[in-house]
Amino acid sequence: MTGRQAKHAGSAPRLAGPACARVEVTHDIGLHARPSVVFTRLAKSFPCTIGVEVNGDGVWLNGKSIVKIMGARIRKGFVLAIRADGIGAEDAVKALCALVERNFDEEKSHARSA
Structure with missing residues (x-):
């Protein structure tokens, strides 16, 4: 391994396979226009591909x-x-799970406009 290869070896993006997590929608209205x-x-x-499955229905949507x-x-209570x-x-x-958990940052934007 050359010095240049060694320098960048630790910073290479991980391609270890898919990542997946589940999160419940707690936003009162769900994914209406703005949160979507x-x-x-x-x-x-x-840059990766992103899929979303709703309530375990087996259908993966383009995220x-x-x-x-x-x-x-997608409504409140959906997983x-x-x-x-x-x-x-x-x-x-x-990042996407955190966004859902933060209710799509809608409370912050409404607080500013109120």
């Missing part, structure tokens, strides 16, 4: 598609499985 846009915008910021996410009519595969998969799943 926030979710898909964050999903698109990662970067506003049409698919809004079309799922989402978020799966990512590729570069940054683990970070993507963590």
